[in-house]
Amino acid sequence: MRYFNLFMLAIVLGVAFVVYDIKMESEQLAEYAESLQMEIEQEREDIRFYTAKWSALNQPQRLQGIVERYNTYLQLEPMEGQQITTLDALPVRPVQMEPASARAMGGYAGQLPVVE
Numbered sequence: 138m139r140y141f142n143l144f145m146l147a148i149v150l151g152v153a154f155v156v157y158d159i160k161m162e163s164e165q166l167a168e169y170a171e172s173l174q175m176e177i178e179q180e181r182e183d184i185r186f187y188t189a190k191w192s193a194l195n196q197p198q199r200l201q202g203i204v205e206r207y208n209t210y211l212q213l214e215p216m217e218g219q220q221i222t223t224l225d226a227l228p229v230r231p232v233q234m235e236p237a238s239a240r241a242m243g244g245y246a247g248q249l250p251v252v253e
Contacts, residue, residue, distance in 0.1 A: 193199075204213055 204211065
């Protein structure tokens with residue numbers, strides 16, 4: 138009977154340790170989830186701020202004032218309809234590439250693979 142009581146006490150202590158460990162891990166995960174939620178909310182707030190800032194910077198009246206102020210330097214002209222085209226209508230530019238050597242690349246790209 139005595140051994141049975143000691144065995145049951147060991148089982149109870151083991152279960153208590155496991156429950157305590159699970160509780161601590163769940164609290165840490167809850168804190169981590171809360172910190173992630175705060176980061177997400179901060180990112181959303183930043184997105185709202187920068188969207189509003191972008192909207193303010195792109196107001197036509199503001200841009201027109203900048204163009205008028207700096208027109209002598211920018212020399213901008215109104216766009217004509219014939220300037221707009223599709224990508225297919227553009228001529229293909231030939232690409233002339235120099236042969237790349239392993240030495241010219243440097244770093245890991247310049248090292249030859251070692252075969253053993």
